[in-house]
Amino acid sequence: MRPFELTLTEASAALRRRELSATELTHSVLERIEAVDARVGAYVTVTDEAARAAAERADAERAAGRDRGPLHGVPGGLKDLIDVAGLPTTASSQARSGHVAHSDSAVAARLREAGAVLVGKTHTHEFAYGLTTPQSRNAIDQDRVAGGSSGGSAVAVAAGAATFALGTDTGGSIRVPAALNGLVGLKPTYGLLPRSGVTSLSWSLDHVGPITRTVRDAALLLAALAGPDAGDPASLPAGSAGDGLRGTDGDGLRGLRVGVPSTYYFERVDPEVEVAVRAAIARLGDLGAELVEVTTPMDRYIHAIHWGLMVPEATAYHEQTLRSTPQSYGPDVRVLLEAGELVSAGDYLRAQRARTLLRRAWARVYEQVDVVAAPTVPMTAVPVDQHAVHWPDGTVESVSDAYVRLSAPANITGMPSLTLPVGRDAAGLPIGMQLMAAPLADATVLRAGRAYEAAHGVRTTPGALVS
Structure with missing residues (x-):
């Protein structure tokens, strides 16, 4: 296996065993970027020289006996909404022409402290306001959309052009591209990861989170990045998650109650997606989970x-x-x-009140179950020139509305949501399953995802995606 194909967990272990150096791993990823990025369009900026220098520092530190943790020497990318000192934050927009960040965002600073190697800034749909990321192409099929708005981050990881990446998620912008490219994407509990130094789309809906090849990789990143930050007013105080980020490799799923929606999440969903996700849910039952039918609340208002x-x-x-x-x-x-500009203050306040009711309604769902399992998106990656979806019931939906529809509830309520690959359709395109839980139950979705992955996971191999 070539170094760029390693998962974060595998790369970290190889680095710690001295079987691989950070310099070798980073060179492999940079060579992969050079080989594939012209076709997939993952990066707006590649920090070649700085990445090589950071990898050499990581090797020198490890040789001197300093181990910064599991991210030490591992190369990753950041969505180009996330400030890195001395680099442009373009948000993929002319409106940001000439902008250069004067300091690191909180998450970039934490990655730097953890010894991670930044290889570049990844494309986003302009200011994260879209679900396709038109500059990027799906890593499996370049005639298909990458998903958005963290499309560049997902394509980079799927194509082997980053070992991990960070994205942002306001209505599915981590989970949608992760699902469409056969990856794991985590939208953590609102406020668990800091957003200071991150360009905002919608302050009360925005989340920062990881895009990785495995659930275990996502858990490593979450543990390294979570924690309070004075620069983010929504940041949760120290100790909010307690020990919730540990112990995600529990012994099967015995005792875990998994909710299976009878409404909303399986409506207007491609038949191949439904079959794959229902089969994956059944496998959670085989692993010891109790499957419980649930009605998802306030669907018509989402x-x-x-x-x-x-x-x-x-x-x-x-x-x-x-x-x-x-x-x-x-x-x-x-x-x-x-x-x-046409939305009145009254309309905005009514939306906030409705959000409060939706949060309370979902809290009642989690009195019945620990996790809700459902499709991440209603269909796999569509062709780049497709703008609408025609459903059998006669409904016509824009592609963006279709992709955001199943993701938005987790943003409105702030609950954690994890997507992981559970199969492919007849065209070989990935299908994702979404696992959601009550706020601060991030470890619960990671535990369920990790158990599925260990028993039945579909691992994305970057070398097989883009030749």
């Missing part, structure tokens, strides 16, 4: 609540630039930002 929160918050963030240089935005994003 779209309205999500858009009622996101649209005005995004417009408020861009208010000054939208008025001074509106032409600096792409047409699709500009339309959405201008639409936000």
Whole structure:
């Protein structure tokens, strides 16, 4: 196996055993970027020289007896909303032309302290306001969408152009591209990972989280990055998660109650996706989980609540630039930002009140079960020129609305949500299953995902994706 094909866990173990150096691993990943990025478009910036220097420092530190932890010497990418001192944060927009970050974001600083090696900044849908990331292409089939808005991060990991990456998730922007590229993506509990130094789309919905090849990799990153941050008003205080980030490799799933939705999550879903996810849920039962049918609450209001929160918050963030240089935005994003100016204060407040009711309703669901399992997205990656989905019931839905539909509830409520690959459709495109739990039960979704992965997981091999 070539170094760029290693998972984070495998790479970390090889580095600690001195079977591989950080310099060798980083060189392998950088060579992979050079070989494939022209086709998949994962990166907006590649930090070649800085990455090589960081890898050499990691090797020197390890030789001197200093071990910074499991990320020490492991190369990764950051979505280009996340500030890194001295590098542009373009948000894939002309509106950010000439912008250079003066300091590290909180998560970049924690990665630096953990000894991780930054190989580059990855593409996002402009200001994260979209679900396809048009600059990037799916790692399995370049005629298909990458998913968004963390499409560059997902494609980088899937193609072997990063061992791990960080993205952001406001309505599915980590989980959608992870699912479409056959990866693991985690949207943690709201406030568990700091967002200071991260360009906002919607402050009350935004989350930072990992995109990796395995659930165990995601758990390692979460443990390294979680913790309070004075720069993020929504950051949870120290000790909020308790010991919840430990012990994700429990003995099977005996005693775990897994909710199987009878509403919403299996409606307007491609038949191949439904079959694969229901089979994966059955396998959770084989591992000892108790499967419990649940009714997901307030389904008819989810779209309205999500858009009622996101649209005005995004417009408020861009208010000054939208008025001074509106032409600096792409047409699709500009339309959405201008639409936000038409949302009244009353509408926004009603969305906030409805969110409170939705949170309470989901809390009652988690009195019955520990985890809810469902499809991550209703269909696999669509062709890049497809803009709408026609469902058998006559419903016509935009591609973006379809991809966000099953992800949005976790953003509105702040509950953790993990996607992992559970199969492929007839075209060989990955299918993802989503595991959700009550806020601060991140370890529960990781435990369930890890158990499935260990017993039945579909591992994405980067070398097999892009030749």
